[in-house]
Amino acid sequence: MFKKLRNRFLLLNLVIISVTMLIAFASIYLITYNNVARDISMELHKVSDLNRKPNKGASPRPWDSGIGQPPPDFNHLQPPERSVSFTLVTDLQWNISDTISIFNTEDSFYEDAKKAALSAKVNTGRFKLDDNHWAFIILPFPEGYRMVFLDITAQQAILTNLIYTFCLVAFAMLIVIFFISRFFANKSIQPIHEAFDKQKQFIADASHELKTPLAVINTNVDVLLSNGDDPIHNQSKWLYYIKSETERMTKLTNDLLYLTQMDYSDIKMIFTEFNLSELIENVILTMEAVFFENNISLKYEIEPELTIHGNREQIQQVAMILLDNAVKYTNLNGCIDITLKKRHNHNIFSVTNSGEGIPTEHIHKVFDRFYRTDKSRVRQTGGYGLGLAIAKTIIDQHNGKISVKSIPNETTTFRFELPSV
Known part of the structure; x- marks a missing residue:
């Protein structure tokens, strides 16, 4: 195609x-x-x-000047x-x-x-x-x-030479233009090809993610139907499984709808100036209990009074996603280091966690939808691989940059840059 x-x-x-x-x-x-x-x-x-000029001594020719008319002046004529x-x-x-x-x-x-x-x-x-x-x-x-x-x-x-020259130049130019056009045609088609591949992968991943909870729900419904004579309290665990999978599907569909709205919606988000330092401190306070429960030591350095122009709720969501991601992939008794500082005209927020890290060949894929480096931990972490994709979309809408750097078996660092006010 x-x-x-x-x-x-x-x-x-x-x-x-x-x-x-x-x-x-x-x-x-x-x-x-x-x-x-x-x-x-x-x-x-x-x-x-x-x-027309007559020779000397010769009689005028009949086509020369008429009778009675003076002969024409040929002095101004020059031979070709x-x-x-x-x-x-x-x-x-x-x-x-x-x-x-x-x-x-x-x-x-x-x-x-x-x-x-x-x-x-x-x-x-x-x-x-x-x-x-x-x-x-x-x-x-x-x-x-x-x-x-x-x-x-x-x-x-x-x-004649002009025609030959045109034909030769046209032939040579068409050859050159053919290769140049093919190069740019390939370049033009490449984004479409990539978008098509991503769409196919997205549909396949979404179908796969929905298939598992649907299978679990269907199985538990079959169990309930096969034990129709039992009282409801004896069937509570099957209902709990159904509720759990329903909640997971609800979260998945909400995230997908959110990404779709951010990608294709023409509605402009309300941007205001707000204190980024205060926002990050509040997110850290919210997550302190989670750090404690997972035996994770926390170090942070927040430069005060840093402000940006953007949507406060969305930036808070990005910070929560990055901290939640760090908690999920920090090793036992590991540590998380959070920094917020201003460099030139940008505010830079970074989250570094110890752990297995991300293999080099996976670095460029971590912001893709449904992408996870370790799919065996899906049930353990409860994620679908959409959080980092959402974070990247939000940062892009704020004219910022988000990136990741990892040292395998040591640390992983996510950071984003936003223009300061």
Whole structure:
């Protein structure tokens, strides 16, 4: 599926770029072609005007200036530079009566040139003769026609080379663009692929977590139904199991709904300025009994009067999640070290607990939903692996950062940074 999506994206990108290049190259070629055509037309008329000048001592030609009119001034006309041209003068029946040329050639060449021009059936055009390209213009006068020919092989070569250059550049660019587009297509598809994989994993994990309590409830209901004659007080333990699993399912669904609301809800949380130092101290006081019951020694260092802008209840929930997580994974007679301090423009809260730690290969997964490094302890700790995911979502919404660092068989440190006020 993702391969097809990538290929469609790649194909669409190549089509768009190819059409864009085609339009750009076509525009450049048309502009160049029009410029060359204009220059050729100007040069043809220039040659025509130059060849109208009579030779010294010769009688005026019939197509020169009319009777009683002064001859035109040709002093301003300059011969075309590096151009090969000739003029044919014909009568009304297209028989050649005069040839004006700077080079000598066979009469058959002029006849072929005349026939090629006449076969075009236009007053101006182009043709190819003896591997050369020629442009011509036919100008009528009372006694016949004047046919001016100009060698445009060099100009035609420029246009041909321009086409070849465009094709070569386009081919090379398409190859380069193909690999670049494929690279960025893969990069674009990767987040979608990861999101899809996470969604699949999320559905599988949620189904697995719901399946166990449902199985327990179903089993206990079957036991109750099979002992329908017993009084209710004899069935209390089965009811207790059902209630316990129902509570676990309720907590799971509440956490899932909470994560969904935080991820997709457009409702803005109410942010206010509050004393973070006071909040952390209150959370520690709330958890002191838990530390004592688990024989965990506690050390903490709280820098006073640190304030942030955010949602007090959510930040309190993050602190509770991190402390609860530390208690669950602290070894027997271990210790927890809590610090809150200000560094530059950020308030940094960290919780370090002794214990088995987190293997290096699992560090980048600890904030994933339903992820637990030791699934055998699920029943013992009573968690679903959603707490750290909730904590990360809350910190992200507060424009903060949350991270974890662990030394296997020694310590694990969770910390978050929030902008200070």
